[in-house]
Amino acid sequence: MYTAKGTLDRDAQLQRYSPLVVRLAHHLMARLPASVQIDDLIQVGMIGLNEALSRFEPTQGVQFETFASQRIRGAMLDELRDGDWLSRSSRKQQKDIEAAVQRLEQRLQRVPRESEIAHELGLSLAEYQESLTRVRGTQLVYLEDLAGAGEDDQFLDRYLPADDSANPQTMLSDQRMRTALIEGINKLPEREQYVMSMYYEHDMNLKEIAAVLGVTESRVSQLHSQSIARLRARLREH
Structure with missing residues (x-):
């Protein structure tokens, strides 16, 4: 898309790829606590898109959408890294849930039901589900689990290390x-x-x-957090 003068029409490109920013923001939200606002992520993502438009070189042999996606997501993660977006209380709640799941699996020799996890934690079902909403930032593998990173390290730095050999994906x-x-x-x-x-x-x-399952977005977020807690509890044994 170019202007009458033959220059790139940046406004038209920003409008064209703004749905990509929204999609990436919504996808990242499932891993973040409820305190993070989707509008803030989108705003930062648009800055990343603008930077991608400035730096993209077609001769690099990479499609613009692929290049832009990396820039957009990187801008969002940089913004999150600069803020304390997962509080210590949320981290503790997350670990408490994982520990409860692990205890129940060992005791019951089966996958515990949601109500059983709540009871193990001394919470009502509604209170437990609210906890799941608050710890929405759960990840599957942290460096602190496998590489002994300190508790004081920033959360994102623990799973985006400079050393690829210590990367959770590796x-x-x-x-x-x-x-x-x-x-x-x-x-x-x-x-x-x-x-x-x-x-x-x-x-x-x-x-x-949520549309596929016929439930609310909040309920999907709870199910996602609970699934990660179950998987992390299992991985602790390996």
Whole structure:
């Protein structure tokens, strides 16, 4: 898209690719606590898109959408890295849920129900579900789990290290861990399996998954957090 003077029409390009920014923001939101505002992510993402338009070189042999996606997501992560967006209380809640799941699985020798996890934590079902909403920022593997990173490290720095050999993605390539992960996903309750499949395999956001399942976005977020807690509890054994 060019202007009458033959220069790139930046406004037209920003408008054309703004849906990409929105899609990436919504997809990232499932991993963030409720305190993060989607509008803030979109605003930062638009800055990343503008930077991508300035730096893109067609001769590099990369499609613009691929190049822009990296810039947009990078801008969002940089913004999150600069803020303390996962509080210590949320981290503690997350670990408490994982520990409760692990205890119940060992005691019951099966996947515990949501109500059983709530009871183990001494919470009502509604209180437990609210906790799941608050710890929405759960990730599958942290460096603190596998490489001994300190508690005081920033959250994003723990799973986006400079050393590729310590990257969680590299660690997940270990066959023993991959096998445990596959087994864990297969043992998730059916609805949670659907959520994980739609989110990670089909790149659907919370709103899209909610429409398929006929539930609210908040409920999908809870199911996602609970699935990750179950998987992390299982991976702790490997």
